[in-house]
Amino acid sequence: DGGITQSPKYLFRKEGQNVTLSCEQNLNHDAMYWYRQDPGQGLRLIYYSQIVNDFQKGDIAEGYSVSREKKESFPLTVTSAQKNPTAFYLCASTDNGRTNTEAFFGQGTRLTVV
């Protein structure tokens, strides 16, 4: 079945450590996105990529980094510079970067900093 796979589902990190969240899609979609979901704040865009080897900052990129070396993969690194990293992270993709198509989402990764 085609879809988006995020791993791990739950992640614990000590303060001061970087951690990388995985996002893989087999939908052959060009565009991929990372969102952060916090209660009462909806989904806020962290980074997005329209094509391999290219990505843009979203609204809350500070303290995060991404790479897009392969079409199917868009890992997100939460760095120690992110002041409040505990959150639910969602990865999404869309077909060919066209605006008039729906986004498909992964199941999310819940990151907790301890």
Place this chain on the structure above:
Amino acid sequence: AQSVSQHNHHVILSEAASLELGCNYSYGGTVNLFWYVQYPGQHLQLLLKYFSGDPLVKGIKGFEAEFIKSKFSFNLRKPSVQWSDTAEYFCAVTAPLYNTDKLIFGTGTRLQVFP
């Protein structure tokens, strides 16, 4: 700044009540509009979408939404809700004039339906 507003943060209804959730956006020009739903413990999934044509769009599970360009709105409606509609609902927008692929979400509305 480009934004999407959902003014109802938490809505509580009894079964069979009618539902209307507000969504307003701040972009000019052409927009593509979406409503997504997140049932407890599940993926976000698409309820309905508007790109062009008839401003009244119908989605899954009896939901519909009306695009009113003059009001910059895309409100979600359902005539009679069910307990299974309990979920969080998100309005989202893409605006090609601003940025082709930037999908922006509202803050979400949590709907609770009681039997």
